[in-house]
Amino acid sequence: MDEKAMVADALVGVNGELKMFGDMIPQTEDKELKQCLKQIRNQCEMSQEKLYDAARERSYYVPAAKATQDEIEHVKSIL
Numbered sequence: 001m002d003e004k005a006m007v008a009d010a011l012v013g014v015n016g017e018l019k020m021f022g023d024m025i026p027q028t029e030d031k032e033l034k035q036c037l038k039q040i041r042n043q044c045e046m047s048q049e050k051l052y053d054a055a056r057e058r059s060y061y062v063p064a065a066k067a068t069q070d071e072i073e074h075v076k077s078i079l
Contacts, residue, residue, distance in 0.1 A: 003058075003060075004058070004060045007051060007054060007055050007058075007060050007061075008055070008061075010051050011048065011051050011052065011055065011061075014044060014047055014048040014051060015048065017044050018041065018044055018045065018048060021037055021038075021040065021041035021044065022041075024037055025037050025038060025041065
């Protein structure tokens with residue numbers, strides 16, 4: 001497996017974990033557990049940012065072009 005595939009797989013995994021934390025945190029009533037989950041989520045977000053930066057530096061990931069003002073206004077009008 002090449003480095004590009006490994007970085008992509010790692011990003012997919014981290015993004016899945018972030019979604020999982022986003023689902024679990026609001027459903028948790030225990031304040032200590034909620035705080036612990038938030039701390040783990042924050043660490044996970046930092047890892048995701050590092051992986052994203054590494055992918056961008058190596059051109060493994062190229063983000064979509066920025067939306068034009070017309071596109072932004074169109075979406076706003078729909079919502």
